[in-house]
Amino acid sequence: SRREGFSSIPNVKWEDIGGLDLIRQEFERYIVRRIKYPDDYKEFGVDLETGFLLYGPPGCGKTLIAKAVANEAGANFIHIQGPELLNKYVGESELAVRTLFSRARTCSPCILFFDEVDALTTKRGKEGGWIVERLLNQLLVELDGADQRQGVFVIGATNRPEVMDRAVLRPGRLGKLLYVPLPSSNERGLILKALARKKPIDVNVDLCAIGRMEACENLSGADLAALMNEAALAAAEEKSASTERTSDALTIKLSHFETALTKISPS
Numbered sequence: 001s002r003r004e005g006f007s008s009i010p011n012v013k014w015e016d017i018g019g020l021d022l023i024r025q026e027f028e029r030y031i032v033r034r035i036k037y038p039d040d041y042k043e044f045g046v047d048l049e050t051g052f053l054l055y056g057p058p059g060c061g062k063t064l065i066a067k068a069v070a071n072e073a074g075a076n077f078i079h080i081q082g083p084e085l086l087n088k089y090v091g092e093s094e095l096a097v098r099t100l101f102s103r104a105r106t107c108s109p110c111i112l113f114f115d116e117v118d119a120l121t122t123k124r125g126k127e128g129g130w131i132v133e134r135l136l137n138q139l140l141v142e143l144d145g146a147d148q149r150q151g152v153f154v155i156g157a158t159n160r161p162e163v164m165d166r167a168v169l170r171p172g173r174l175g176k177l178l179y180v181p182l183p184s185s186n187e188r189g190l191i192l193k194a195l196a197r198k199k200p201i202d203v204n205v206d207l208c209a210i211g212r213m214e215a216c217e218n219l220s221g222a223d224l225a226a227l228m229n230e231a232a233l234a235a236a237e238e239k240s241a242s243t244e245r246t247s248d249a250l251t252i253k254l255s256h257f258e259t260a261l262t263k264i265s266p267s
């Protein structure tokens, strides 16, 4: 389990992610290499964005990719759930934001990940609006201090970019916007393969073919993870119910995926 607001190097690897190649390449350029070879970038005086917004439908890998970036770069990762910064007394939210950035600097190189970042930048109700505004201002102050936050990269994630205050999305703040789409039919196969890395899949199962099936249309990465889990469950139940306990039921077979597909629909 993760400890809220504390840093660690995540164990998610690029191989755990299916598809999203373009985003991976962008982060490779914008973050990973800059952390690995800081001197080269200093030498040439490169000026590149350090703030990013991942946006798109839920469950398509935003959190996963942010963690993989940190893992790949050997950087610390701080995971913040946007709304939790709001559940504070007046004044505490700003302090929490300041503390977060200072903690990130202390353990740099560091990726500061704000999930549901829209919560920090939308107005709701009068009182809430006022608190959000102060919090937003503090966030902008921290983001604008980019020069002083060597080795700290900020990634925000949202399903609702349209409700966000434009001021946050300006260059120098969360200036680099990256869309994380629902997977295509081929990408669904790649995601299933990534999810299958640690599972005993029968050699006759063609995960790419499953990904292309009509029943998989519009499934997100999270839906595909649920599908994989249902298939594994079907296999485990078949095995535990069988009296013979032959080695036959030791793998996840096409029949198990077929059972699983009847239970999963796009979330």
Ligand code: ATP
Residues within 6 Å of the ligand: 016, 017, 018, 019, 020, 057, 058, 059, 060, 061, 062, 063, 064, 065, 115, 157, 158, 159, 191, 194, 195, 220, 221, 222, 223, 225
């Ligand atoms: P939300 O907007 O709901 O926070 P998200 O885009 O951050 O969603 P993740 O938390 O990264 O989505 O994904 C949820 C789970 O779905 C992951 O833990 C993983 O099991 C699976 N998943 C999603 N996308 C992918 C992907 N591209 N490759 C492999 N697994 C994926």
